[in-house]
Amino acid sequence: MPVVQVDQVHKRYGPLEVLKGVSMAVERGEVVAIIGRSGSGKSTLLRCLNGLEPIQSGRIEVAGHVLDASGRGLRALRKDVGIVFQSYNLFPHLRVAENIMLAPRVALGLSKRDARARAEATLAQVGLAEKIEAWPDNLSGGQQQRVAIARSLAMQPKVMLFDEVTSALDPELTGEVLATLEALARDGMTMLLVTHEMAFARRVAHRTIFMHQGLLHEEGPSEALFGAPRTLELRQFLAGGLK
Amino acid sequence: MIRQFGIDEFIFILLSARWTLVLTLIALSLGGVFGFVIALTRVSRFAPLRLLAGAWIGLVQGVPVLMLLFLSYFGLALAGLDLPPMIAAGISLSLYAGGFLGEIWRGAIQSVPHPQWEASAALALTRAQQYRYVILPQAVRIATPPTVGFVVQLVKNTAIVSIIGVVELARAGNLINNATFQPFKVFAVVALIYFCICWPISLLARRLERGMHAGRPG
Numbered sequence: 001m002p003v004v005q006v007d008q009v010h011k012r013y014g015p016l017e018v019l020k021g022v023s024m025a026v027e028r029g030e031v032v033a034i035i036g037r038s039g040s041g042k043s044t045l046l047r048c049l050n051g052l053e054p055i056q057s058g059r060i061e062v063a064g065h066v067l068d069a070s071g072r073g074l075r076a077l078r079k080d081v082g083i084v085f086q087s088y089n090l091f092p093h094l095r096v097a098e099n100i101m102l103a104p105r106v107a108l109g110l111s112k113r114d115a116r117a118r119a120e121a122t123l124a125q126v127g128l129a130e131k132i133e134a135w136p137d138n139l140s141g142g143q144q145q146r147v148a149i150a151r152s153l154a155m156q157p158k159v160m161l162f163d164e165v166t167s168a169l170d171p172e173l174t175g176e177v178l179a180t181l182e183a184l185a186r187d188g189m190t191m192l193l194v195t196h197e198m199a200f201a202r203r204v205a206h207r208t209i210f211m212h213q214g215l216l217h218e219e220g221p222s223e224a225l226f227g228a229p230r231t232l233e234l235r236q237f238l239a240g241g242l243k
Numbered sequence: 244m245i246r247q248f249g250i251d252e253f254i255f256i257l258l259s260a261r262w263t264l265v266l267t268l269i270a271l272s273l274g275g276v277f278g279f280v281i282a283l284t285r286v287s288r289f290a291p292l293r294l295l296a297g298a299w300i301g302l303v304q305g306v307p308v309l310m311l312l313f314l315s316y317f318g319l320a321l322a323g324l325d326l327p328p329m330i331a332a333g334i335s336l337s338l339y340a341g342g343f344l345g346e347i348w349r350g351a352i353q354s355v356p357h358p359q360w361e362a363s364a365a366l367a368l369t370r371a372q373q374y375r376y377v378i379l380p381q382a383v384r385i386a387t388p389p390t391v392g393f394v395v396q397l398v399k400n401t402a403i404v405s406i407i408g409v410v411e412l413a414r415a416g417n418l419i420n421n422a423t424f425q426p427f428k429v430f431a432v433v434a435l436i437y438f439c440i441c442w443p444i445s446l447l448a449r450r451l452e453r454g455m456h457a458g459r460p461g
Binding site for chain 2: 052079087090093106107
């Protein structure tokens with residue numbers, strides 16, 4: 001029984017159709033990379049999975065929550081699906097601890113002590129235990145992104161979505177974030193990553209999906225997909241897109 | 244009989260400044276409540292509410308405070324509602340303050356970056372929780388300097404209610420001048436008292452503004 005099930009999803013911005021009938025499934029514990037040119041719909045697909053973008057038709061089921069065009073049941077779904085953004089989006093008026101504790105406290109109803117325990121645990125997980133009282137502004141980009149990951153993990157999600165989480169970082173800072181993602185993957189977290197880090201996708205993702213013009217163009221085990229791309233478009237993308 | 248401008252006259256003017264302060268506080272608290280409601284309505288997801296609040300702000304900002312005052316004092320009297328001048332003054336100044344504060348605060352709410360909404364929505368917060376824990380705390384920081392700046396305008400604009408006979412600072416000056424015919428002395432004192440009220444508030448606004456740029460969240 002897949003933990004993410006996407007059936008014939010269509011998404012339009014006005015006259016522009018960004019997703020033209022996407023279907024896919026992700027099993028529990030699977031790490032799936034989504035690659036493709038900008039404008040291919042890969043980020044949009046990810047954002048549809050937790051309802052940040054409403055869909056016009058089709059059906060999305062994540063961790064047992066069904067999302068359709070009506071948009072009902074969103075909050076229940078979001079308790080089980082974490083997302084980390086390219087631009088971190090920490091809350092600048094709250095310290096690291098409060099950034100992480102906020103949602104467990106107000107959305108899950110945890111006590112302050114339990115929420116604090118989760119903040120400590122998830123910060124340790126991303127290697128930033130000592131930054132618990134820091135202000136977001138005083139952290140490097142890489143550290144902010146790891147706090148954002150910890151903030152999502154504190155909800156104990158069943159699925160984690162990562163939307164180009166290293167794209168805003170200086171090259172020397174991407175390593176620490178990728179290492180955090182790799183550790184998560186090893187721990188068995190179900191993960192979908194939209195990424196431009198091809199080497200990372202090939203090494204860490206069990207499966208890679210190549211999106212092209214709003215459709216799932218080619219998919220397969222990462223090693224096979226990167227090693228022997230079957231379609232012309234993917235070959236062209238990999239030839240030009242490898243950084 | 245012409246009186247000299249002496250200590251008694253000075254004290255009369257000084258004491259009347261308390262009504263200026265009382266009016267400011269009324270307008271600030273009532274207007275603050277109006278303004279808060281208007282600001283939230285202006286950023287509401289329901290278009291009719293947004294339009295209604297927008298029209299209201301347009302009306303309040305497009306009409307002189309004097310007209311709001313006349314409408315609540317003379318206008319309501321015609322409609323059979325005879326308000327004491329002080330109440331009419333309080334109402335009209337509150338409407339005025341509400342319109343301006345609402346617009347200042349709407350701008351502050353909207354200048355909180357959109358990703359803050361997305362990040363908090365993705366963490367399963369309800370709309371009310373997003374406002375309470377994420378958006379409003381950041382908006383308050385943005386809104387504080389212009390709000391304090393507006394209070395200065397408000398203090399000075401209370402002078403307008405002297406027209407319907409409320410004896411606040413400006414009206415007290417007028418009364419004393421009528422008795423002493425020493426306009427320069429009298430109104431210099433009145434102006435000085437306004438200045439003593441407004442200047443510290445201006446300084447505060449400026450300091451808050453600097454603090455916003457250099458300061459650390461907290």
